[in-house]
Amino acid sequence: MTIRxxxxxxxxxxxxxxxxxxxxxxxxxxxxxxxxxxLTMSILASIRAKNPGGGFASDFVEVLSILCPGLKQQQQxxxxxxxxxxxxxxxxxxxxxxxxxxxxxxxxIGVVAGDDIxxxxxxxxxxxxxxxxxxxxxxxxxxxxxxxAANVYLGAKPICDALMDDARFVITGRVADACLTVGPAMKQxxxxxxxxxxxxxxxxxxxxxxxxAQVTGGYSTLWDQYDLSDVGYPIAELSADGGCVITKPxxxxxxxxxxxxxxxxxxxxxxxxxxLTPDVDVDFTTVEVQASEYDRVNVxxxxxxxxxxxxxxxxxxxxxxxxxxxxxxxxxxxxEKARKCSQIVFERLKCVGVDLAATNTEVLGAxxxxxxxxxxxKEVVLRLTVQDPRRETVVRFxxxxxxxxxxxxxxxxxxxxxxxxxxxxxxYWPCLVPKELIEAQVEVRTxxxxxxxxx
Amino acid sequence: MMTDKSTIQLSAIATARSGDKGNxxxxxxxxxTKTGFDYLREQLTEEEVAKAFASLNPSKIExxxxxxxxxxxxxxYNALGGGAGKSLQIDTQGKLLGTAILEIELxxxxxxxxxxxxxxxxx
Numbered sequence: 001m002t003i004r005x006x007x008x009x010x011x012x013x014x015x016x017x018x019x020x021x022x023x024x025x026x027x028x029x030x031x032x033x034x035x036x037x038x039l040t041m042s043i044l045a046s047i048r049a050k051n052p053g054g055g056f057a058s059d060f061v062e063v064l065s066i067l068c069p070g071l072k073q074q075q076q077x078x079x080x081x082x083x084x085x086x087x088x089x090x091x092x093x094x095x096x097x098x099x100x101x102x103x104x105x106x107x108x109i110g111v112v113a114g115d116d117i118x119x120x121x122x123x124x125x126x127x128x129x130x131x132x133x134x135x136x137x138x139x140x141x142x143x144x145x146x147x148x149a150a151n152v153y154l155g156a157k158p159i160c161d162a163l164m165d166d167a168r169f170v171i172t173g174r175v176a177d178a179c180l181t182v183g184p185a186m187k188q189x190x191x192x193x194x195x196x197x198x199x200x201x202x203x204x205x206x207x208x209x210x211x212x213a214q215v216t217g218g219y220s221t222l223w224d225q226y227d228l229s230d231v232g233y234p235i236a237e238l239s240a241d242g243g244c245v246i247t248k249p250x251x252x253x254x255x256x257x258x259x260x261x262x263x264x265x266x267x268x269x270x271x272x273x274x275x276l277t278p279d280v281d282v283d284f285t286t287v288e289v290q291a292s293e294y295d296r297v298n299v300x301x302x303x304x305x306x307x308x309x310x311x312x313x314x315x316x317x318x319x320x321x322x323x324x325x326x327x328x329x330x331x332x333x334x335x336e337k338a339r340k341c342s343q344i345v346f347e348r349l350k351c352v353g354v355d356l357a358a359t360n361t362e363v364l365g366a367x368x369x370x371x372x373x374x375x376x377x378k379e380v381v382l383r384l385t386v387q388d389p390r391r392e393t394v395v396r397f398x399x400x401x402x403x404x405x406x407x408x409x410x411x412x413x414x415x416x417x418x419x420x421x422x423x424x425x426x427x428y429w430p431c432l433v434p435k436e437l438i439e440a441q442v443e444v445r446t447x448x449x450x451x452x453x454x455x
Numbered sequence: 456m457m458t459d460k461s462t463i464q465l466s467a468i469a470t471a472r473s474g475d476k477g478n479x480x481x482x483x484x485x486x487x488t489k490t491g492f493d494y495l496r497e498q499l500t501e502e503e504v505a506k507a508f509a510s511l512n513p514s515k516i517e518x519x520x521x522x523x524x525x526x527x528x529x530x531x532y533n534a535l536g537g538g539a540g541k542s543l544q545i546d547t548q549g550k551l552l553g554t555a556i557l558e559i560e561l562x563x564x565x566x567x568x569x570x571x572x573x574x575x576x577x578x
Contacts (some may be wrong), residue, residue: 173545221557270479316540
C-alpha cells in the first residue's frame with residue numbers, strides 16, 4: 001500500500017494557486033499546507049491581541065475557496081494544515097463558512113489545539129517549569145518584557161486522532177512541521193508510536209516536502225537549470241514498509257533529483273544525527289537517496305530513537321519597535337556618499353535628542369557584504385534600520401530620510417514610496433516544557449456545526 | 456567557474472542552501488559526487504568557513520557530515536543579529552549564506568572532472 005502526501009504551501013505568503021494546480025495535476029490522498037514559522041507566530045499573536053477572532057493564516061481560507069471544486073471531484077483528498085496559527089478555532093469557523101457556502105456542509109473538520117500555553121504560563125511556572133532559554137539557561141521569570149506568544153510544538157498524534165475520527169480537514173495550531181505528514185502516515189499504516197524507524201521515515205518525508213517548492217528546484221543555486229515559473233510542488237509517496245519517493249506532478253516545472261532532495265534534507269537543521277521532533281529523534285546520517293528516474297527520488301534508510309521527554313516551546317516577547325528606510329544612491333562615489341547620508345541622518349536625529357537603542361547601516365549593491373574589498377559599484381541602495389523600545393523615537397526616525405532630497409548630496413532617489421512603516425520587534429526565546437504537563441485537544445465537527453459554533 | 460589555474464570555486468563541485476534556527480544560521484553544502492564529497496571533507500573546514508563569514512561574527516562554527524548523501528552541514532552560532540524577529544539586517548534569516556559559501560576558493564584538485572555535475576553517474 002502506498003499513500004501520496006503533497007505539500008502546497010511552505011510558509012505564510014507562499015503561492016496561493018499552488019495547491020489548486022497541485023490537485024488539478026495529480027491525484028493525492030493528502031494535501032498538507034504549512035504556514036508557520038517562529039516570527040509568523042509572533043505576528044499572528046499580535047493580530048489576535050487586537051482582534052480576538054484573528055491570528056490564523058487567512059491565506060488558507062482563500063486557498064480553500066479556490067480548492068472547493070477539486071474537493072468535490074476528488075473524494076479521497078484530505079487536507080492537513082497548521083493554518084490555525086494562534087487561533088485554530090476561529091480558523092475552523094472561517095474554513096467552515098467557505099465549505100458551507102460551497103455546499104460541503106457535512107464535511108468533518110478536526111481542530112487540534114492545546115499548544116497555546118500563553119494563558120497557562122503562570123500556572124506552569126508555579127508547577128516548577130522555569131522555561132529556561134535553551135541557549136543561555138536564563139529562566140523566563142527574569143524577562144520583564146511582554147510575552148506575546150507561547151506555543152508548544154505538538155506532535156503527530158492529535159493529527160492522527162482527528163483523522164481516525166474521520167476528519168477530512170485537520171486544522172492545527174503549532175505542531176512540528178513534519179507532523180503534517182507523519183499524522184496521515186500513522187493513520188494510514190497503523191504503525192506503532194514506538195516504531196522509531198517508521199516514525200523517522202515519515203518525519204524525513206515530512207521535512208522534505210514541508211517547504212513546498214524548495215525540494216523541487218525552488219531556491220536552488222542551480223536556478224538557471226530549472227524552469228521555475230510553473231514549478232511543481234512536491235509529493236511524497238509513502239509505503240507501509242517506510243519507503244518514500246519524492247516526486248512532483250507530471251508536466252510541471254522545476255525538478256526532483258538527488259541535488260534538490262539533499263539540499264532540502266539539510267535545510268534548517270543542526271546536528272543531523274539528532275533531528276528532534278515531539279515524536280522521534282531522527283538520524284539523518286543514515287538516510288540514502290537514489291534518483292531512480294526522471295523527477296523521482298527514493299529516500300531510504302532513516303533511523304530513529306525514542307522521542308524526547310519534553311516538548312519544544314516557541315515563545316517570543318516584545319522588543320519594542322523597528323523601522324527601515326531605503327534610498328537609491330547613484331554615482332562613481334556612491335558607496336562613500338551612502339555612508340555620508342547615513343551619518344547625516346543619525347547626526348540630525350541626535351541633534352534633536354533622538355537616541356536610538358540600535359541602528360544598522362547597509363550599503364546594498366556594494367558587494368562588500370562578506371568581504372571588505374573595494375567596491376566598484378556605480379549605484380547602491382542605502383538601507384537604514386533602527387530598533388528602540390519607544391514607538392515615537394522610531395517614528396521620528398522614519399521622518400528623517402526624505403529631507404535628504406533637498407539637504408543631502410546630489411544623486412539620491414526613491415522617496416516616492418513615502419515614510420516607512422513602524423513594526424513591532426520580537427525576541428525569540430526557545431525553551432522546553434515536560435510533555436506530561438501538556439494535553440493536546442482534538443475536536444471533530446461537521447462544517448455546518450463549526451460554522452454555527454460559538455465559543 | 457575557474458578563477459585561475461590553481462583554484463576552483465566551491466560552486467564547481469557542490470550546491471548549497473542556508474536558513475535559520477533562531478539566531479543561528481545553517482549552511483548545507485551538497486557535493487555533486489562522492490569524490491567531490493571526500494575532497495570537501497578534507498578542504499572545506501570550519502576554519503575555511505569561519506574566514507568566509509568573519510563579518511557575521513559567529514560565536515562558534517560547527518561542521519557535521521552526512522556521508523551517505525555527500526553533504527556537509529555548517530552551523531554558525533549567533534550569526535543572525537538576534538534572529539528573524541529583531542535582526543536589523545536585510546537578510547534576517549541567513550538566506551544568502553548558501554549562495555555566498557559557493558564563492559569560497561579551494562585548491563584545484565587533479566581529478567576535478569570526477570567532482571563536477573557532469574561527472575555524476577546518477578540522474
